[in-house]
Amino acid sequence: MGRHKLHKPRAPRGEGGQPTEWFGTAFHSVLGMLHLDVRRSGNGILITSSPAEIDGAPASWQLRLRNDDSSQGLTEMGAALKAGRGHVYSVSDEPGAKTVLAFLPSHRHEGVGTLARVRTSEGPDGDVVFERSAERPMGLWAEAGENLLRIVPQLGPDAPLADGVDDCMPCPGCYRPVYESSSSHTLIGAGPMPVIGLCRLCADGSTLRSLRQADVPVDPQQHAVLETVAAAMA
Ligand SMILES: [Zn+2]
Structure with missing residues (x-):
């Protein structure tokens, strides 16, 4: 019989007693175990996809969505994920190049949606680079969207900007x-x-x-x- 110690902290809750974090896993016959974590972080939302693809290699992806427009952008993003509808969220606009966050339903596999950070450059040689991407069954994205919408009203306008990294480690058993x-x-x-x-x-x-x-x-x-x-x- 092994010795084990278990400590289960309760999930943090916001003012109204609503949870401020959510986690889901999908078991896909081809892609294996796929995780999504959505949580409040400072004045915004942090979405962690593990595993994900960064520059073509497997990794986990922490995506920070800042809330600098009174929740409008986050609410639109959450609603699109929940409805399984394609959506583009502008991340940055510089002369000649643009970075967006795109949700692409049934992009490479039927029933599987891709969330990707895409950089496009203008001009005749304009190319499209998928800097980071995560594929998940549409049902898991829908749940993530629903929970994102639940967490957004609990974001305090006075919360500090969270630009740093929230430490997380991949679970050795499932990479959550x-x-x-x-x-x-x-x-x-x-x-x-x-x-x-x-x-x-x-x-x-x-x-x-x-x-x-x-x-x-x-x-x-x-x-x-x-x-x-x-x-x-x-
Ligand atoms: Zn695990």
Whole structure:
């Protein structure tokens, strides 16, 4: 029997007692486990997609959406995600180049939407570069949009700008982005390998149970971590 310590902090809540963060996972038959985390950060919203693609390589993507127009841009973004409607959110406009955040429903796979930061340059050689992108089933984007709309009214206009980085670590069992408020701090000492920083769903065995029910590809290293946790908790 393994030794394990479980600490479950409660999700932070805003003034009206509404949660100010949300997390969802989709199990996709081709793309595997896909996570989205939406949370209040300073006066804006932080969307973390893990895994995501940055310059063509897998990574996790923290996307900070500042609220500098009395929530209008965020509300439009949330409504588009919820409705599964294509949407473009302007990020920056410089002479000759433009960076936008685009939500593209059923872009590369049917039923899968892409959120991408796209840079376009004008002129005859104008090219379109996908700097960062994340693909998720449309249902997961819809849930993220719904929760974004729930969090937006709780953004305080007086909250400090959050331009820095909110620290998060990928959970070793599923690559979910684990923030301090959502961490389980689970330590397992008896298994063949120490496991630190698991998310709550991996720590309580939910991830492994879901994976056994769904036929989705899993990274062998993640699978080894989940099996270690299961053995330690048995
Ligand atoms: Zn996990």
